[in-house]
Amino acid sequence: MTLDDKLARVFADDLRELMMISYIVLGNNAVTNRFIERTYQMPVHAWSSLYAIAKFPGIRAKEIRMIFPRPQNTISRAISLLESQGYVRQEASAADGREKRVFATLAGVDILAEMTNYSRKRQAELFSPLSEAERQVFFDLANKIAAGPHLLQSDVMGQDDSQIAHDNVRGAGN
Amino acid sequence: MTLDDKLARVFADDLRELMMISYIVLGNNAVTNRFIERTYQMPVHAWSSLYAIAKFPGIRAKEIRMIFPRPQNTISRAISLLESQGYVRQEASAADGREKRVFATLAGVDILAEMTNYSRKRQAELFSPLSEAERQVFFDLANKIAAGPHLLQSDVMGQDDSQIAHDNVRGAGN
DNA sequence: AAAAGATTGATCCATTTGGATTGATATGAC
DNA sequence: GTCATATCAATCCAAATGGATCAATCTTTT
Missing domain, CATH: 1.10.10.10 (Winged helix-like DNA-binding domain superfamily/Winged helix DNA-binding domain)
Incomplete structure (x- = not known):
């Protein structure tokens, strides 16, 4: 199985949405971070x-x-x-x-x-x-x-005691 | 100006798409990474x-x-x-x-x-x-x-000598 | 078939990361 | 007004990160 086939299978399974957006952002970050660090x-x-x-x-x-x-x-x-x-x-x-x-x-x-x-x-x-x-x-x-209310505050991944979550209520009631 | 107003303004400007997907993935990672590390x-x-x-x-x-x-x-x-x-x-x-x-x-x-x-x-x-x-x-x-061809290989952000880019041609010719 | 070059994965090491603590200030309880 | 608690930003430090190098193996060139 080629690499492209493997990627296609990852993007066809259960967790495809998470995999896909992570792939895009991690891939983009690799390019962007490197450029910013080296240039500036x-x-x-x-x-x-x-x-x-x-x-x-x-x-x-x-x-x-x-x-x-x-x-x-x-x-x-x-x-x-x-x-x-x-x-x-x-x-x-x-x-x-x-x-x-x-x-x-x-x-x-x-x-x-x-x-x-x-x-x-x-x-x-x-x-x-x-x-x-x-x-x-x-x-x-x-x-x-x-x-949505669950980007920074997860019910399924436990209580969030991190410093990240905040009282952002963007879209509450939408 | 409240925080929510600031966020709304960030997501209304020039770089809104990049800001938005980074916000989602970084926010989600903060939650997910913490959970995985602590639990497993x-x-x-x-x-x-x-x-x-x-x-x-x-x-x-x-x-x-x-x-x-x-x-x-x-x-x-x-x-x-x-x-x-x-x-x-x-x-x-x-x-x-x-x-x-x-x-x-x-x-x-x-x-x-x-x-x-x-x-x-x-x-x-x-x-x-x-x-x-x-x-x-x-x-x-x-x-x-x-x-698309430009996720891992950027024209505008310089030659990519990183180990990330590869000969992935998913979608080439699409 | 020897030499040069390329590729794989492990390791090295200086830098970065991020959870935790600290110090300073503010707020609330009594 | 004093004490306890909360919040802000800086700092501490053990651990993670990632670019670079290395040793081993494979491929290509001549």
């Missing part, structure tokens, strides 16, 4: 964080971690790396002394624009097998999954 | 490997790595862990002295059945926001993306 001397999480910081000036570390479901210390480190590279700056929150608000610098905005440009092209490349209409349908369905 | 004392890659080994008796390490796009040494280590736990055994290939063929033991098949059962339930939970018809559409579209 930062881990992918730093780029994700910079993206969130530029998009939401003054965002808190805690919020970044909910937009990109990663452990807390990952984000903490990403921010401190970005700060050391001069791409973001932190300010103590006036309202709450525990918090820091993070802002992108001009250099940060610049490099993010460049990186985002690559990502846009990568996205176009990755989704090129789909028509515009299909892309829309795919996105809408994915959005439904993400908005 | 093995990393998720070991369970993936065991899955492939049970499904394709005598599979080579190299092939597993192409079904689950992960670095070569990750699979090598996963197999040796599974072997030490008595879930798989390796045999020298008669045809090629470099290769080893891997087989699941009875214990391996047993524990895999248990794990697969959890995964099936997890999959049902994760995809529960979709109707049966929607699930099918989502899967078909995802399959198109996976079969």
Whole structure:
């Protein structure tokens, strides 16, 4: 049996949906992470964080971690790396002394624009097998999954004591 | 702006498709990996490997790595862990002295059945926001993306000298 | 058939990861 | 107002990760 036959059989069985989306994201990450790390001397999480910081000036570390479901210390480190590279700056929150608000610098905005440009092209490349209409349908369905209550909180895989789950109720009641 | 508003804005912008599928898979992995590691004392890659080994008796390490796009040494280590736990055994290939063929033991098949059962339930939970018809559409579209030529080989993100890309031509000519 | 090159899987090792802890601040209970 | 509890972000540290190398084997070239 060839490799392609094996892949086809994996994608034909019980767990096909899980296998398929993992395959896509892991495969894409292998390509993307490597590129970002080699080109910009930062881990992918730093780029994700910079993206969130530029998009939401003054965002808190805690919020970044909910937009990109990663452990807390990952984000903490990403921010401190970005700060050391001069791409973001932190300010103590006036309202709450525990918090820091993070802002992108001009250099940060610049490099993010460049990186985002690559990502846009990568996205176009990755989704090129789909028509515009299909892309829309795919996105809408994915959005439904993400908005569901069980992405970060599982009943079947035990109580979640991780730092990932949060009180996100996107789509509750839909 | 609330967290949910921020998430909604991320999923409304340029890179929404990439953001969305990453969000789903990273979020799901956080839940799943934690559960597998805590319940079965093995990393998720070991369970993936065991899955492939049970499904394709005598599979080579190299092939597993192409079904689950992960670095070569990750699979090598996963197999040796599974072997030490008595879930798989390796045999020298008669045809090629470099290769080893891997087989699941009875214990391996047993524990895999248990794990697969959890995964099936997890999959049902994760995809529960979709109707049966929607699930099918989502899967078909995802399959198109996976079969495209640019998942593991990117033009826009540089030459791929990683060990991940391979001569998979699934869907070439489609 | 010898030499060069390619491929398989194990191992090496510097870096990254992430769960847990800590220190600082805020909130709630009494 | 004090004490107990909760939350935020940084740090600690054991374990995992992954690129690179290696030894063994197979293939191709000449």
